[in-house]
Amino acid sequence: MSEFTRYVKGLDPDRDAWVTNFFTENHLAYETFPDKVASPEQLKFIVHLDDEQIYYPCSDELFQAIVEKKADTVLTSAYIAIWTRLEKLVREVVNDPYKQRYLLSLLTIKFNHETAHKVQLPGRIEKRLLSIFTTISEIDRPLAMEREQENRRVALFLKSDVFERLFNSPEGLEINEQTSLSDLDFQLHLLRLCRLLLLSSMRPIWRQDEPPSMDILRAVMNRQLETPEWMWMCNWLRDVVAGRRRPCILWVGGRSGEIVFDFAILRILMKIGMKVILAVKRGFYYHRVSFIDLLEDPTLGELLEDADIIGDDTISKNELVRRLDSDNRFLIISDGTREPFNPLLTSVTYARAFKEADLVVYRSPGGRETIFNHFQFTRDIISIIPGDDGEIDILFKPHHPRAVRFSRATLRRMAQNLIDMVKQEKAQGKTILFYSAIVGSIPGQLKTAKEILNIFVEYLRSSLHDVVIINPGEHFVEGMDADDIMYMWEIFQRSGNIDIWRFQSVDDVDKSFELMGKKVPPEWTGKDATYSTGCTKEIEIAMQMQRLYPEMQLIGPPYEKFQRRKEYGVGKFYDRTLAGSE
Structure with missing residues (x-):
């Protein structure tokens, strides 16, 4: 594919028509679907756009390939991955042979129809197929038992003596004659956050009945993070601990198991003075935590006893600000979607939360291509996702320099x-x-x-x-x-x-x-x-x-x-x- 060039409307009528078709076929055109798609004004809460600039929720390379009608290879590979996940899901959760075969046959028909023209974004197709699956299967919370078990295993691990001993170990603290109590306080917060983030990438903790050995856990918890992105976050947190800012952070949760570590991390952030808004999925999306999970999962229910759960997808600014200004430091919302990051489809509440936040943290691998395309956002974004077990991958995207924020x-x-x-x-x-x-x-x-x-x-x-x-x-x-x-x-x-x-x-x-x-x-x-x-x-x-x-x-x-x-x-x-x- 040729080198990426930004799409400019008004130069080629045939290409403009194809782009319009791209948005309508993906149900992303506000003019056509005003009750589903964010208005241009709402979109600008999240994405900084110049006049006449068109936003698309995918990588630059994929959008250009679709516009140039050369996306067959890229899309076909992504479509196959979607079908593989979906077929596995149906076979795992639908036990009745007739219903299983009926669902697979129906989904095959829909899949072939949706993918025929090579213009549909993978996330949009997957959302539609998952909607059909959940409606036809009549399963309220697919994979609920697995997700609840994963959360329960992590919760038990965080209460274990092994964790307490390793988590509170002073190993890694740097203390000398020049170290002040303020420096020590900051080091303690940073060490705890780092250890929890590293542990949150240890999949065996929630996938196995027995956690890894103490030696493995100690090695993971004492690893040093020295990337520029982590250093940026450390400096940002230093201002918080020093009292130079009392920010609000929007934390977009990841998958089951990992979410329990997120709760522990958020407790630390609240302790040092932050307001926290946790966003989860509106509905079922495999092992991603959804709004209903927060209400139905006993483990999660215990962790959010003191949280202010906002079920209104269209909350007003004044109401959101009132809740942020209250004594409660912990708010929970849904992003309004059942797919990876897509600002065109997020709820009004999510858009307003994004606008009120000082920093946005994404904990899911899904949507990274969208976050790190050429568009810039109105807030600084940190993406923290698991790498190999015991390793985390951090990417940072600064806000657009012309993004105006009125606190x-x-x-x-x-x-x-x-x-x-x-x-x-x-x-x-x-x-x-x-x-x-x-x-x-x-x-x-x-x-x-x-x-x-x-x-x-x-x-x-x-x-x-x-x-x-x-x-x-x-x-x-x-x-x-x-x-x-x-x-x-x-x-x-x-x-x-x-x-x-x-x-x-x-x-x-x-x-x-x-x-x-x-x-x-x-x-x-x-x-x-x-x-x-x-x-x-x-x-x-x-x-x-x-x-x-x-x-x-x-x-x-x-x-x-x-x-x-x-x-x-x-x-x-x-x-x-x-x-x-x-």
Whole structure:
């Protein structure tokens, strides 16, 4: 295959058509499957994309081969591996001869159909075939007994005297006259983490009834990790232990057995001050740990007694932040998928968790080709997977240098600055008016919406005496999305400093176009704040604040008209469920 070159849309109509076919055939086109595929705005929570850049969840080499229609060899090999795994699964878990043969025959038909055109990604085919298998077989948790046994073996091992003796051995600590207590404290944390990571690659611990000998375990636990990736992680952890950061880490769990070591590792990370979000699979994917496993596996159930389990796949930013700001350091979510890493299909909750995290750790080999293609992400990513028994393979991918991150502290500070400003104005006898208006609720009209907003606010300022008008559009910072904006403004809106809360009316819009010397275009005719999902969220806040501060005035469309929308979109300013009808 020729050297990799990035795909650019608009140069070759035939190639563009084939690329479109690639996305639709794989059910990855947002326009075609808006209820399944992440919106462009949600995708940007995870992947940093330039304008018009197209994201694909596979290696660069595979995508280029598919686009050039030269992927037969690569895909055929991957397809055979999928069928081998699937056939083995059916023969292992389906005991009835008739049902087993029926399933294999049905899956063969589906497999041959899906693989015929050599355009389907392996992960997408496997997900579809596994869905058929779990539906037809009516087995709630395939391989559940095996996975539970593997987890039980690791849990027993971690409680054993042999483990306790070796794990707490001071061997490997470097102590001299210059070693401070802080240095020693950091070394202890690092040594424990390193030992657990190395042990998590020891498959015999969960595959056999008896763990390896003490000599083998001692040799594994005292190995030194000296790769650049490990050194980067050590430096990152040093800042945590030193108190220079109190981060949130998104930990994407791996397979059964290994996950019990993950829990032990996460306990250490929480102990040194981190918030942890553990993500697992939404449904069955061989030995990968799924959300239902956390609820049904007794071993895992004991390990997450104090965890905050979030079953909502579409949690709002404010709710996620509320949970992160609580005393509970341990949150558990699903990634919303049943296949290797695919940002186009992850849940809203997962996308928001990724965005709120300071570091993302992946513990599964699946998806590495996707993570380490040419795309860059909004957060630093560390991939830590087992190598040979007793060895781990670590890869690091830094976040895109232009990825903008607004921490909760930053957003709170921005809100507080506004609160302090209006308090000074109120102290001078001025009235505070907050103006809520359409910003991006009409697709393709963002520029016009901003122009309307700014012109009308200037008109109000020229008409009203001793009134300070807060125009949200004037406080927008490049890189902020709807999640950031709503979080920041809600803090300000609930501060009790608004005297008049005005929502954009049809008359406001008409007046704005009159001031511009233009007729109202069809897409703006009859539009007001009730067409904005952000304003719909804000009217609820305004009603609550008016109950607390009855003297606050509300101006604008009646409350009933706002009920057409209930929640703003993910990282965007319009509601996709109504965008098509407008």
